[in-house]
Amino acid sequence: MTNDTPARGADRPALVVGLLLLAVAGVVYYDASQQTITSNYGVGPTAMPYVACVGLVLLGLAHLFVAFRDGLPKPEAADRGALLWIVGGLVGLIACIAFGAGFTLATTILFACTARGFGRRALAVDAAIGFVLGLAIFLVFAKLLTLLLPAGPLERLFL
Missing domain, CATH: 1.10.287 (Helix Hairpins)
Incomplete structure (x- = not known):
């Protein structure tokens, strides 16, 4: 045997x-x-x-x-387009913070690009959702927690 x-x-x-x-x-x-x-x-x-x-x-x-034991499952081929959208969103976030555009705009870009990377096609709607979430998060941190996230021209209106 x-x-x-x-x-x-x-x-x-x-x-x-x-x-x-x-x-x-x-x-x-x-x-x-x-x-x-x-x-x-x-x-x-x-x-x-x-x-x-x-x-x-x-x-x-x-x-x-x-x-x-079994080893990791073999990964599927990467979707290069999706990866480029997500990396582009991260680059946009870093650029916004570095150049003083603020947390809200940075979050808007990251949210919209990540949603697009995951296959969603409504870029303008996702940008609006990202903007509302980013502004809400900034206000919670600034007003309730008294912790400042990177502020740009928009955030200075609320400080």
Whole structure:
């Protein structure tokens, strides 16, 4: 009786991703352990980095498990047009912030381009939705949380 399935090693992409996730978890843990800010009321600013660290460790271990078990599924071919829309939205966001156009316009561009990248064809409607969401988020941060996001000419009207 022979086994027809060839012996194979670990799935290399899953193994590499798993090891990278564990390495990032180590860096996050080290960085959180070096923080000197303390809290008088229990949960301090280091709580979330530790939570993120635990999540990264779990993801890393899951990737290692998959690497030695079944391997990752083979990815489909990338839609270059969709990727270009999304990357264009990110570039637009960075440019708006860098050149002082403000958070609302940056969010509008990112939202509309990402929606287009996911196949939606109503660019003007998506830009309007992105504008309303961006302005609402800016106002919540500025007025309720008293945290300033990058402000442009439009945001200065509300400050």
